Amino acid sequence: MDETSEAISLIESPESNNQAMTDSASEDEQTVSSTTSTTTIASSVSTHTRVPPAVAIARQVSLSSPHMTRPRANMNVSNVSSSIPANSHPQMNRKRSSPNRQSGSNGSPSAISSSGDHIRTPHRNSNGTSSSNESLVGLVSTSTKCSSPAKNHAPRNRNHHLAANRSANGGAQSSSSAPSLPVALHQSASVPSSGDRIVPVSSSAAGSQSVPFFINVTPVHGDGPEEGSADSSPSETNLTTSRTQASIHNWQSMKMSMAERLAFLFNNETLSDVKFLVGRGSAQQRIPSHKFILSIGSAVFNAMFNGSMATNASEIDLPDVEPAAFMFLLKFLYTDEAQIGPDTVMTTLYTAKKYAVPALECQCVDFLKRNLNAENAFMLLSQARLFDEQQLADLCLETIDKCTTEAINAEGFVDIDLETLCSVLRRDTLSIRECKLFQAIVRWADEECQRQQIASTAENKRQVLGEATTLIRFPLMSVEEFASCAQTKILQDKEIVNLFLYFTCNPKPKVEFVDRPRCYLSGCEYTLTRFKQVDCRWGYSGTPDKIRFRVNQKIHIVGLALYGSTQLPMEYQVSIQIAHDESGKVCGDNDTSFSSDGSSNTFRVMFREPVEVRPHASYTASATIAGADSHYGTKGMRKVHIDTPDGKIVFHFQHSPGNNNGTSVEDGQIPQFIFYT
Incomplete structure (x- = not known):
């Protein structure tokens, strides 16, 4: 701190001449040189002539400022260290002069010594006060790496730069308008007060080379009264703060595409011109948004903000929308990304429908289709x-x-x-x-x-x-x-x-409930007929009519068709069933009735549930009929097939042993089988 205090005393003395400042610079050079263990930054200037882009930009900013301040004298900079080697940015220490002043070997107003310390001399304004002509540019880096001493890269992290703009007015400035500093500086440096002047600061780590670090305090000037004068207006102070924030939060330069810039604005106060109060009670959230982006993504929002009944309210209440679902909607409008989960898909679908975003609706419906099961x-x-x-x-x-x-x-x-x-x-x-x-x-x-x-x-x-x-x-x-x-x-x-x-009872009384069997099979219904002709007078004595059959593919039989009365309309009571021959298990049955009209047509009698018939297994179909004599079929076929989109379905018929009321392969009842593949 000895060389720092000495430099402060030289700058604070308005009567100091240029020769005294030059002598002080020489002493600083000797001090820094004695503490370093490697070659100084200035020693590599002649070898490396390329100025790193970050340093060049910082110099341009600092040279444009005719006023400057300095950190407070009590500013603790000993704890702020830099991991940049002394030779990683050799061009930082090149000599430069202010565009507003003449520089030379004698009494140079602005120069950088071989040790890296920035030597400043006071400048006399027209009003007799002393102020400096340029601010100091510094680099604070904790992670910058260089591939070689001869090749330097600009820091990729904007925290490597510190450009804290500060007005040099004469009055005290509130802490709210103080520029933001990176974390490393907040821990060890205080914000400069008005009237302060900048001194060069160098930080050295044990066993490492001394590296100078500069603080750039760049005031913003306009065409109005000079800063520091009594005529400075609050509007200029606000403008300074706004420009300072724009300098710190230069997010546009970090986004390489329009998609990235829109994604940055999602749920962001930056440029926001409308706020939504979403939800109710303690779950309510205040969500910032942008009218233009919402209007181009939703006809409802477009009418809300640009229609004949457009609202001018800065905050809009949406009590009927879930905050999470509304955030998913905004995320989709800003980024085309749909974040849909099982817990929010229904509320998101509701929100997408309410604000007419069909693309998000389709995404929600597709999600539901993929996750549809018997449980939900x-x-x-x-x-x-x-x-x-x-x-x-x-x-x-x-x-x-x-x-x-x-x-x-x-x-x-x-x-x-x-x-x-x-x-x-x-x-x-x-x-x-x-x-x-x-x-x-x-x-x-x-x-x-x-x-x-x-x-x-x-x-x-x-x-x-x-x-x-x-x-x-x-x-x-x-x-x-x-x-x-x-x-x-x-x-x-x-x-x-x-x-x-x-x-x-028989006959069965009428009831007000549906007696039509249910069938869960989809697709086309097929009816197979095993007789070629129809004849009259088939009687019934309580004995079931039976026929044995097997098929070449799995099918589901939903019913049988039976012959009815020969002359007058009649009603018949019937009990039908299909049994598996090997196990004797009844696979399907039904006790019901059917009405005939006296024609030779067949009449459908359905099972309670579809009966699954496995390929090449033997089954017996039976029908116990009670009623008047009926028609019957003749010239029956042992093998009958029917073409379907799933292939040819082939039925093989055989006589059923035992008492079967005369029904056989050649003639009898049960003329048709109704089935699905």
Whole structure:
């Protein structure tokens, strides 16, 4: 600190002459030279003539300032060290003169000594005061590396430069307008006060070469009154602060493309001209944005800011939007990046629809499609119906059809709305038994009673279920299955009696519930006919008509077609089934009725559920019919095939052993099989 104090005393003395300053510089050179262990920076000037770009820019900035200040005398710079070797920037110590003054060998007003110390001499203004003509430029670096002493690179980190602009006015300046300093300087240096003058500072680390470091304090000048005078206005002070910030936060120079610049502005106060208050209560967030960027990305925002009813408010409340979803929307508008997760996809989809950003909508829907499964199918179906996403809704319904049992057992099933529940119950393609489906809607009714804060009684359950109860196909149940459903008391007594009569009596009474079987198979339905001709008078005595068959590919048989009455319209009671011959297991059955019109046409009788028939396995189809004499088929075929997109389906027929009411390969009942591939 001896050489520093000596330099301060020389600069602070207005009466000092140029010769005294030159002598002091010589002493400084000797002092620095004695403390260094390697060659000084100035000694390499003659060898390296290329000025690093960073130093050249800093010199240009500093030379443009006719006024200067200096750090306070108590500024602690001993703790600020630089890791730049002394010879890494040899051109820092080249001699230079101010463009406003004449420099020479005698009394040079601005020079850099061979040791790197910057020698300054006072300059007399027209008013007799003493001020310096240029500010000092310094480099503070902790990570700059040079590939070789002969080749220097400009620092890539803007923290390597310190350009703190400071007005040299006579009055005290508030701390709020003080320039920002890098972290290294905040820890050891105080902000210069008005009237201070800069002194050269050098830092030396133990065992390393002394390296000078300079602080550039560049005041901003305009055409108005001279800084430091009584006529300086607050507007000039604000302008100084603004320009200082622009110098420190020169973010534009760091962004090489428009995409990078727009990404920098995302959720940034820089250039922001509108703020959004998103959410409610403690979760509310204040999000800055830019009207132009929002307007070119959304027709809703364009109307909000530029339409005939445009708002001029600087802050806009959005209480119905989740802050996270709104941030994802802005992120997409600024960067075209969609950040979608399972927890935010629905709120993001809502926000994208509200502000008409179809590209983000598609991204959300695609995400839902990729993650659709039986566990979330009902929840996504409800949301898809709410947002009018028909394609997504169709995919959800398809998933529910294939995995009905898993879907109704998922937690999200009890959270759907009544209309969504009814839309599912109306479908003919659910792959579940009706008794399981009834148990599922009872569970839904319990949750709905809790949501409506009413007692979970049988009467209230029937009330909240509404139409859903009538969409359960009770006639497709067995008697045992229906008995368990009747015990819930959700059905009325009259409904229970009529259904029991339907199960036990012939002819069966009419009921208000659908008796059409459900089939979850998609694609084309095929009907195979095994007879070539039709004849009359086939009687029934309670013995089943049977035929044995096998196929070459896996199919799903959904029903059989039977012959009806020969003259008048008649109703027949029938029990159909398909059994696996090897195991004796009944694969599918149904007890129902059908009406005939007296023609030779066939009449469809469907199974409760599709019956899967495996290739090359032997099965027996049977139909126990009660009613008047009917038509029957003749000239039957042992091998019948039908062409499908999946290939040729071939049926092989054989006689069924035992009592089969006369039906055989050549003639009898069961003329047609209805199936899907």
